[in-house]
Amino acid sequence: MITAEKVIRRGRLYVEDTYLELGVSGTGGQRAILVEAMALLDNVLKTGQTDQEYEQGFMHAITRLEHVQQDMQGIRFMKERSFTKELIESLQRIAQDEEVSV
Numbered sequence: 001m002i003t004a005e006k007v008i009r010r011g012r013l014y015v016e017d018t019y020l021e022l023g024v025s026g027t028g029g030q031r032a033i034l035v036e037a038m039a040l041l042d043n044v045l046k047t048g049q050t051d052q053e054y055e056q057g058f059m060h061a062i063t064r065l066e067h068v069q070q071d072m073q074g075i076r077f078m079k080e081r082s083f084t085k086e087l088i089e090s091l092q093r094i095a096q097d098e099e100v101s102v
Helices: 004-025 028-047 051-071 075-095
Strands: none
Touching: 004 028, 004 051, 004 075, 028 051, 028 075, 051 075
């Protein structure tokens, strides 16, 4: 059985790997989304103490990213919206203890 803290650490590592893989080829918006995701997950790791707190924090981070995605309006954010959607889906798969790759 994997603990909720380990799930969050896997999610954080996935986001960091995605950031490094993206490098300079990504847009500034994509990098900002990844930095936001890392900050949200770091905050959960700092404040969570029980599995329930970690799970709630992880789901809150995903919900926050969904709100960021919904706030992106117009054609100019099309690339960032699809990128954020893929990130959210990957984090949800990690939450279900599924394997994901960058």
